[in-house]
Amino acid sequence: MEEIKVQLTTTPKQKPADESKLGFGKIFTDHMFVMDYTDGHWHDPRIVPYGPLDLTPACMCLHYSQEVFEGMKAYRGVDGKIRLFRPEQNFARLNSSNDRLSIPLIDEELAEKALEMLVDIDSDWVPHTDGASLYIRPFIIGTEDALGAHTSTEYKFIIIMSPSGSYYAGGLAPVKIYVETKYVRAVIGGTGYAKTGGNYAASLKAQDIAAEQGYSQVLWLDGVERKYIEEVGAMNVFFVLGDEIVTPMLRGSILPGITRKSVIEVLKHMGYKVSERLITVEELIEANAKGEFKEMFGTGTAAVISPVGELKCGDTIIPINNGKIGEISQMLYDKITGMQFGKIPDEFGWTVVVK
Numbered sequence: 384m385e386e387i388k389v390q391l392t393t394t395p396k397q398k399p400a401d402e403s404k405l406g407f408g409k410i411f412t413d414h415m416f417v418m419d420y421t422d423g424h425w426h427d428p429r430i431v432p433y434g435p436l437d438l439t440p441a442c443m444c445l446h447y448s449q450e451v452f453e454g455m456k457a458y459r460g461v462d463g464k465i466r467l468f469r470p471e472q473n474f475a476r477l478n479s480s481n482d483r484l485s486i487p488l489i490d491e492e493l494a495e496k497a498l499e500m501l502v503d504i505d506s507d508w509v510p511h512t513d514g515a516s517l518y519i520r521p522f523i524i525g526t527e528d529a530l531g532a533h534t535s536t537e538y539k540f541i542i543i544m545s546p547s548g549s550y551y552a553g554g555l556a557p558v559k560i561y562v563e564t565k566y567v568r569a570v571i572g573g574t575g576y577a578k579t580g581g582n583y584a585a586s587l588k589a590q591d592i593a594a595e596q597g598y599s600q601v602l603w604l605d606g607v608e609r610k611y612i613e614e615v616g617a618m619n620v621f622f623v624l625g626d627e628i629v630t631p632m633l634r635g636s637i638l639p640g641i642t643r644k645s646v647i648e649v650l651k652h653m654g655y656k657v658s659e660r661l662i663t664v665e666e667l668i669e670a671n672a673k674g675e676f677k678e679m680f681g682t683g684t685a686a687v688i689s690p691v692g693e694l695k696c697g698d699t700i701i702p703i704n705n706g707k708i709g710e711i712s713q714m715l716y717d718k719i720t721g722m723q724f725g726k727i728p729d730e731f732g733w734t735v736v737v738k
């Protein structure tokens with residue numbers, strides 16, 4: 384493994400004095416990780432002061448969106464230890480996205496080592512407030528200086544970090560979700576399972592329309608039949624229907640969330656019946672009529688568990704659990720954040736202590 388060089392900043396920034404005003408992804412730590420790909424190989428892994436990149440206007444990712452990213456967090460535990468949550472899963476998924484976007488694969492072990500070094504160096508930036516964390520954004524961009532529409536021959540792999548506030552400053556509050564029936568996010572055979580910026584660019588219009596109507600997120604349906612439920616903006620979704628917990632199966636159009644995977648594993652471990660299968664809005668409406676639609680929640684690194692209190696599909700509005708948080712949603716939130724913040728033992732071996 385190539386040595387990771389470190390160049391520390393000589394002008395450290397002032398850390399935010401009031402952690403309640405952090406928001407999300409607006410300020411960045413003192414250092415970042417950078418590695419280059421030229422002449423057919425990755426080289427020069429290094430930690431350097433955070434700062435602007437030197438790119439030309441013809442830089443390929445700016446024109447043809449050849450880019451991938453990840454989202455993960457470092458948590459300061461109640462025991463003072465700083466933990467990552469399943470980081471190897473993020474780097475494995477980054478390589479799966481790389482493969483789909485024709486980006487050369489990275490050394491996952493080197494990436495995890497680089498991240499642990501970076502978090503260690505900037506550890507004072509990991510927030511102390513309960514629920515707040517250091518958001519971590521690894522990403523790779525095609526940087527060849529050329530306009531031909533082909534696979535870039537040069538790349539940069541970068542990791543930046545941003546202290547971010549608790550997603551639920553006011554407690555675990557249910558959100559209202561809008562089922563999108565006109566626009567689609569992804570199709571099987573497309574890039575839906577890859578974490579790439581283009582998927583987000585394609586989803587902004589529907590997101591804006593939903594927001595205008597007072598809905599915080601869009602629930603996507605499959606791109607062919609507009610029938611099967613896929614996922615929400617940046618979260619996977621789960622439904623509690625009677626005694627079955629259902630989440631859409633991974634068919635290539637859905638992002639395979641690490642929180643999704645963890646939720647399935649926790650639920651199965653606890654003896655719940657979990658099904659990964661096709662599910663339609665019709666089925667939800669029927670279950671609701673029978674009084675069996677008990678809970679709906681989204682899963683993702685940012686919110687961990689996001690309870691849903693209302694679903695709007697066309698003219699039909701489905702209230703869920705009287706707009707309150709369900710028992711299973713609350714239990715999963717407490718269990719997963721409990722492991723992340725060192726409040727309960729990590730019986731799954733998912734957390735990695737950095738320092």
Ligand SMILES: *Cc1c(COP(=O)(O)O)cnc(C)c1O
Nearest residue numbers: 617618619638640641642683684
């Ligand atoms: C990142 C992301 C998720 C959630 O994945 P996690 O690994 O749980 O954070 C879900 N859907 C989309 C589209 C995403 O980009």
